[in-house]
Amino acid sequence: MTAIRLDGVTKRYGDVTAVNDLSLDVKEGEVFGFLGPNGAGKSTTIDLVLDFIRPTSGTVTVLGHDAQAESIEIRNRTGVLPEGFSVYDRLTGMQHLEFAIEAKDADDDPAELLDRVDILDAADRKAGGYSKGMAQRLGLAMALVGTPDLLILDEPSSGLDPTGAREMREIIREEQERGATVFFSSHILGQVEAVCDRVGILRDGELVAEDSIEGLRANVGDGTTLRVETTSLPSAAVQQVRDIDGVGGVERDGETLTVDCDRNVKTTVITTLENAGATVADFDTEEASLEDLFVAYTRGGVTA
Numbered sequence: 157m158t159a160i161r162l163d164g165v166t167k168r169y170g171d172v173t174a175v176n177d178l179s180l181d182v183k184e185g186e187v188f189g190f191l192g193p194n195g196a197g198k199s200t201t202i203d204l205v206l207d208f209i210r211p212t213s214g215t216v217t218v219l220g221h222d223a224q225a226e227s228i229e230i231r232n233r234t235g236v237l238p239e240g241f242s243v244y245d246r247l248t249g250m251q252h253l254e255f256a257i258e259a260k261d262a263d264d265d266p267a268e269l270l271d272r273v274d275i276l277d278a279a280d281r282k283a284g285g286y287s288k289g290m291a292q293r294l295g296l297a298m299a300l301v302g303t304p305d306l307l308i309l310d311e312p313s314s315g316l317d318p319t320g321a322r323e324m325r326e327i328i329r330e331e332q333e334r335g336a337t338v339f340f341s342s343h344i345l346g347q348v349e350a351v352c353d354r355v356g357i358l359r360d361g362e363l364v365a366e367d368s369i370e371g372l373r374a375n376v377g378d379g380t381t382l383r384v385e386t387t388s389l390p391s392a393a394v395q396q397v398r399d400i401d402g403v404g405g406v407e408r409d410g411e412t413l414t415v416d417c418d419r420n421v422k423t424t425v426i427t428t429l430e431n432a433g434a435t436v437a438d439f440d441t442e443e444a445s446l447e448d449l450f451v452a453y454t455r456g457g458v459t460a
């Protein structure tokens with residue numbers, strides 16, 4: 157079954173097209189990362205899924221229900237951590253949880269949820285005095301109320317320190333293990349790589365990729381960056397490396413050469429340098445990082 161399906165969805169604000177003809181399927185039980193630079197349309201998409209706003213055209217189906225006609229059924233089965241979640245300053249953490257449990261007519265133990273996000277110690281403090289990370293943890297605990305089938309988390313690691321971000325990933329995994337679908341947006345690529353089964357990348361309101369991280373890597377190519385340290389580097393050797401088929405950028409910094417190339421020409425680069433009189437002292441290679449992939453997709457160099 158499909159947890160979230162968008163079919164040809166467009167959302168316009170006057171002459172701004174926030175989301176353009178977006179079709180997307182998030183499968184039940186998967187962790188789906190929704191990536192894109194600022195203004196790409198991630199929050200707009202989430203708001204459409206939750207029926208906070210309505211599409212200009214197209215349809216949105218969530219957990220088998222029409223997002224507009226059956227939004228109550230959807231909300232009862234969905235936990236949401238909105239972007240920039242803000243607390244009620246005068247209520248304690250515990251009161252926030254009690255409120256969320258009552259609103260959802262759920263029977264969770266508030267203390268257990270606060271403990272799960274590691275702020276049980278602060279349960280009786282007014283949330284107005286919480287740090288940004290504590291408030292974010294509280295928001296996550298509220299999203300977990302009622303054991304939702306679908307968790308929608310908009311920039312969940314915002315404000316979290318590295319430990320908080322790791323705990324967030326653990327909770328996402330635990331939720332998936334119990335059968336929930338998790339849809340979350342982020343620009344923090346490491347977060348996405350660590351927990352997602354698949355990712356969708358938005359650019360200017362359009363989906364430019366929908367794949368696993370490995371699939372994205374394969375599509376971008378097998379680019380490698382080779383860093384070669386030499387003790388002598390004749391300019392002619394550098395020129396010969398530039399002429400090799402499969403070599404992209406070549407940058408020289410003193411006696412060090414950085415070469416962007418296909419994986420299968422690494423050895424050719426080294427032997428060419430040596431044959432042209434360079435003395436290679438050391439070299440290492442770097443695979444394309446998720447950061448590189450993100451830039452490749454969002455700057456428009458690649459399409460799915």
Ligand SMILES: Nc1ncnc2c1ncn2[C@@H]1O[C@H](COP(=O)(O)OP(=O)(O)OP(=O)(O)O)[C@@H](O)[C@H]1O
Pocket residue numbers: 169172173174175192193194195196197198199200201239
């Ligand atoms: N209520 C609105 N009125 C007018 N334009 C809007 C409105 N909401 C969003 N937009 C525009 O739609 C586009 C997409 O915005 P959106 O907030 O969905 O992006 P985002 O990917 O969530 O960005 P960020 O990562 O910065 O949160 C932007 O150009 C934004 O200015």
